[in-house]
Amino acid sequence: MPHDPFAWAALAGAALSVPILIWYLVARPPLVRTTKLALLLGIGVFPILTAGSGNIAGYEATKTRRFCGSCHVMTPYAQDSEDLESTSLAARHSRNDAFGKENCYACHADYGMFGTITTKIGGLRHVYEYTFNFRQLSVAEALPRIHLLEPFTNDRCTRCHSTTVPGWRAVGDHASLVEELGRDAVSCLGNGCHGPAHPFSKPHLDEGEIEEVTR
Amino acid sequence: MRRLLRISAALSLVALALMVWSVLVPTPMPVMLAMSLGQLLGTSSFAMFGLAVLVDLRRSRRIRRDSMQLPSLKEVLLPPERIEPAEPAEPPR
Numbered sequence: 335m336p337h338d339p340f341a342w343a344a345l346a347g348a349a350l351s352v353p354i355l356i357w358y359l360v361a362r363p364p365l366v367r368t369t370k371l372a373l374l375l376g377i378g379v380f381p382i383l384t385a386g387s388g389n390i391a392g393y394e395a396t397k398t399r400r401f402c403g404s405c406h407v408m409t410p411y412a413q414d415s416e417d418l419e420s421t422s423l424a425a426r427h428s429r430n431d432a433f434g435k436e437n438c439y440a441c442h443a444d445y446g447m448f449g450t451i452t453t454k455i456g457g458l459r460h461v462y463e464y465t466f467n468f469r470q471l472s473v474a475e476a477l478p479r480i481h482l483l484e485p486f487t488n489d490r491c492t493r494c495h496s497t498t499v500p501g502w503r504a505v506g507d508h509a510s511l512v513e514e515l516g517r518d519a520v521s522c523l524g525n526g527c528h529g530p531a532h533p534f535s536k537p538h539l540d541e542g543e544i545e546e547v548t549r
Numbered sequence: 550m551r552r553l554l555r556i557s558a559a560l561s562l563v564a565l566a567l568m569v570w571s572v573l574v575p576t577p578m579p580v581m582l583a584m585s586l587g588q589l590l591g592t593s594s595f596a597m598f599g600l601a602v603l604v605d606l607r608r609s610r611r612i613r614r615d616s617m618q619l620p621s622l623k624e625v626l627l628p629p630e631r632i633e634p635a636e637p638a639e640p641p642r
Contacts, residue, residue, distance in 0.1 A: 395575030404576040
């Protein structure tokens with residue numbers, strides 16, 4: 335059952351609206367003032383409540399690991415995140431209360447003013463890729479082909495991990511690479527630094543390499 | 550108008566079903582269907598309801614306007630008043 339109050343509001347709106355609509359369709363009452371008022375509630379007020387709160391609940395649902403892991407090829411990624419024994423970066427972030435069940439979105443969402451919109455457009459691309467390229471594949475077949483479309487930029491890390499606190503600067507590698515990290519010349523997730531984020535992560539591929547891998 | 554309202558109610562039911570499905574099973578397919586098809590059906594349904602309200606308002610206004618133009622009951626029931634012919638004017642002397 336949903337724990338989101340918006341989900342409950344959506345369900346409540348639907349629960350109030352459906353009996354009115356069924357009553358109107360089945361009983362076919364005369365169009366007197368009471369019927370018109372009931373229809374205003376059944377077609378107008380309650381469904382608008384359901385649509386509004388349902389959209390927010392739906393949007394919140396798209397941020398959860400359960401949502402991301404519902405495509406079968408993402409199962410290993412979700413399982414690794416939930417594995418308390420795993421020491422991968424994704425698993426460690428999922429144990430952080432600040433991200434918790436939304437750890438996929440917390441790291442993969444775009445940053446900036448229109449970050450949410452570009453993230454959701456990217457999500458539609460994921461749906462397209464899954465439907466037409468990955469749906470028929472087994473997890474073993476899909477894992478080598480799954481790749482990021484764009485390099486993982488460091489600003490997704492530095493939005494939480496400030497590069498200005500003394501503790502961060504005290505690390506020699508951080509202090510010497512601060513400019514390169516700002517320019518994304520060096521990745522936080524590079525091998526030998528904090529990566530790979532997932533046990534199955536692969537280095538970023540160029541367009542040609544992506545076509546070759548997905549062929 | 551009744552048919553419009555029935556279609557509107559039926560569309561509302563389908564849209565609500567999609568919304569409830571997406572809330573209870575928040576996986577990509579239900580959520581995407583609710584946010585696209587569900588919204589489209591729900592908006593169409595509400596637009597149809599608005600149209601029905603508009604049609605109803607116009608009809609009731611027309612009925613009210615027509616009733617104001619009708620002759621009153623007194624005018625219909627009572628015989629028309631007899632109008633006395635005017636007396637001929639006296640010729641000038």
